[in-house]
Amino acid sequence: MKEALLLSMTCLLLLCLNDVCAEDCIWGSWSSCSVECGNGTRTRQISQAATMSGQKCTGPLTEICIVTSCLATNLSASLGATVNMSSVYSSVFVATKAIDGKPNDTGQILNGTDCAVTTYSLIPWLQVDLQKEYLVSRVRAILYDDKGRNVYVRVGNSLTNNGNDNHNCGKAPYDSSNDLNAIWRDVSCSPPVWGRYINLQRIVTNHVLHVCEIAFNYELEIAILDNNTNIEGTILAVVKNQDYSNPIDCGVSPDETNFNAFLQWKHNTTNVVPSSSVQNAGVYQVYENGVQRLYIKSASAFDSGVYTCQYTATDGSIVSKSFTLNVSVDCIWGSWSSCSVECGNGTRTRQISQAATMSGQKCTGPSTEICIVTSCMATNLGASLGATVTMSSVFSAVFVATKAIDGNPKDGTGQTLDSTDCAGSKFSFNPWLRVDLQKEYLVSRVRVILIGNRGENVYVRVGNSLTNNGNDNHNCGKAPYDSSNSYFAIWRDVSCRPPVWGRYINLQRIVTNHVLHVCEVSFNYG
Template sequence: PERAIDGNRASNLGQRSYTNIARGGNVIQSSLYEKEVPERAIDGNRASNLGQGSCSVTNNNFKPWWRLDLLKPYQINTVTITNRGDCCPERINGAEIRIGNSLNDNGNDNPRCAVISFMAAGTSQTFVCNGMEGRYVNIVIPGRREFLTLCEVEVTGQALGNTAPTDTNIARGGHVIQSSLYEEEVPERAIDGNRASNLGQGSCSVTNNNFKPWWRLDLLKTYQINTVTITNRGDCCPERINGAEIRIGNSLNDNGNDNPRCAVISFMAAGTSQTFVCNGMEGRYVNIVIPGRREFLTLCEVEVTGQALGNTAPTADSHIQSSIKYTDCLFFGGKFGQINTYTNIARGGNVIQSSLYEKEVPERAIDGNRASNLGQRSCSVTNNNFKPWWRLDLLKTYQINTVTITNRGDCCPERINGAEIRIGNSLNDNGNDNPRCAVILFMAAGTSQTFVCNGMEGRYVNIVIPGRQEFLTLCEVEVTGQALGNTAPTGDLYHLTWNVIQGGNVIQSSLYEKEVPERAIDGNRASNLGQRSCSVTNNNFKPWWRLDLLKTYQINTVTITNRGDCCPERINGAEIRIGNSLNDNGNDNPRCAVILFMAAGTSQTFDCNGMEGRYVNIVIPGRREFLTLCEVEVTGQALGNTGPIGDLYHLT
């Protein structure tokens, strides 16, 4: 009978499912230490002492590896690794998780999900791979001789072409409540395990037509939430769900609707199911809420995947206290006055480089200016040396989320090819021996590219070109992360690094003097009005600025730079709206974010989770104000295009 509640919708009698899809795979490793065979890493046992017979171990080889063959391609959500507990936990440091369909270099050439910077003895750590596709999952320690010991490897994901999730739906065990009850459409219907989407089938929850209707799931303890999947009503009025927000956290302020936001549902077709990736956001409560209007909230199924944490008690204002690690929680849904900044932590550090070309000092790479022509005096350059390097000292240890690099624009962009980003606390080889976050494969002239480092820990961030003689030119290096012991986010996380608005048209509600709307997309983050890089409207009621992308995009992020020389508070309360409608000049489109607060001259990134639209509006509703925008940057992909917009990018 247990098979009827195993969370698996497989409908053929012979089908079996494992939450941990590694258990059904085949494994191999680069060599065998005594009898510690590779199968021990997928035996379902996290015992971490070698004598317990549950760990795989290679010999002490150069570049040891272990490979899992899942037998068919999957979209991989997470990889969880358990480290050895009785000895030498540091051996795992620098190991990489690689996922793909290639067996080049035994699978070690596949795209990288994460780098294991550090794991304490006997602990398990989960890495979020965001749906990377592949048949093979490799764990490899590059660049040194080492034993590779894995006491357990667990993998979650879904087979390509298979709509049945292989992660457990943790919503099924929770308690639910909603803001009001329409007839007999109780909130429990949204977690009954049935995606039937016609109201008459008795499987959808519905609220009354209220202002700001909401539905809340109580998971009974705190989880790291990977995904939330929602099924929309199929027989009528699918547009009612548009603009609904998914919020996750431990607070019951405003019935849980003040918790951090995972995603905005911009559009769902009738009867369809859509999955939103929440990247390990922590919380006991999952809310679905439609803010800002009167509406029926109808949910025909809500499915949630994630891992339980040890903390079960909700806190009064834990949406401020909780640790924010990933991009989908880029601002807090609280009241005005809460401070929420996303700082480029490179700006406060010290820098040094291997040599100095003329007067192009290393400090130029952290001056806050992405100007990319050498004559603009904003790029650092080394001499043409063997293995040139540049090092940032953050002065204390951080968990690094992202490193963004701007390449030279007026000449020789290929010089950056092959450069490595290394992060850690060691000064061995001037810091170039620290674990590697990423390799820069290619960057077009004058572009900026963001590399995700998945919380690698370190005081030092090095950029180094190994193995050849070269000039190292860096026109800007930006770093985001959080200091160890600090739960407030100090950085933001980009998904794609191409600014899609470079080809767009702009207009604004009025023109202050000569501060035209085009200045907000000139590629320059200069924030003093006298630098002629900011757009400004007159002091009007509900001022707005609109970008026309000329075709419909799925929008990942919108980054805004605030004025620096005066009156930064003017931006407070501005909304980012995205869609295809020109009703109210585009200001009626679904909302991605509200700008609660921005310090003078800073840039802040808002994650829009693939909201679809041709138009991106910035509007200040409800009051008279000047709207000043010193730069607006947008990333995303055109609908129907599976590749990134622009040049090659690198996601780790």
């Protein structure tokens, strides 16, 4: 028995001496990237060392990693973002509460005072200025209660219509069972959209927008480079306008027996003149770790092509090593045109301003989309709407009431007013003029041209009642007065906030004994 065991152990030893027992080295998994966004590093460890004559582990313990999909939260503190709203409900509900990092995504019951709130209005909106462009792939919003219904997300670079004409990424989902919990409502922008401004716009006739927090995901246009940057012929993929700290290595050093002196870098056939300073340099070269290196600080500093490292050998010959660089450029859409109509449903178009190159992302999405102009302007009210007009009194046949709705004088001309183009009352107590629009409109602004000091203390009222000749309807406010411009055709605007439903627009001058002199009336409606 002992002899058999001894024989078995002897055989096993002989097998191991002949490499039967050898084991190769095994790498462990790579760690997560050291950063949540941008360029970082990741590491790995040997999980099993080589034994006997097994193959040893080769390669680095650390390598560069790039996180290209990033999340931005607490936008005011992290990005220096600012925020604006169409209106503010009160000092408790200021716009900055939408980007202050509270509440977090914890699912707790919301406290409405931690949120930004508009007044009751027509299509309220909130806009975040990110201070620079980002390639936005998703917008996240915490909305409060049913004030989060019909909220649309727009992203872009235009401030036309307060940014509400930018690209429409979609409608925020709404779930009434969770409307009081701090739960993110996500809207994806597919494909991602370049933009400095994020707008939330609630499509509603007369209500508030209640936004508790906004965050967003954005993409870095960075391609992962081949790690073997010191191998001749390497193809590198760099994206325009992104920094990348990995060098292009010439792969030569003064320690090489055939090396005499480094000469230069070339781009195709043109010499590259890199900066010797790292600060603010687009391209710069250094000698480090025994290698001549060309660093790319910003890919916008050069173009795709072949970059060649040249040096002289000891025999006097010139040695060249080349590397091909591909700079990908994404497609860029031009701005949307104006809507094809001034009021109601129409279309708008856009064109590609820069086509994609190399492996850059192609433009996707429509070249034409539906547009809705929700704020309309009515002028020349007698002809356009069939409106009629009445005054408390008429100064004479020259100053009849219909001259206030005949479209003369026109807006923007600034000409000196001829009082005979205007409607005028007699000298009287609190004279007034009323326009009957023939049906109800949701009036958001009334515009008037008044003449001389007869435009002081004029109040605008909108509503459906004829009590007290319509002068008891909703008071939108007092028309501004500037005596220096009192004889020029300049509109004086009075906003109705929130917009008011009404068939009648009244102008009433609060004065003891004087005239009301109205040259033209127009209005905006939704």
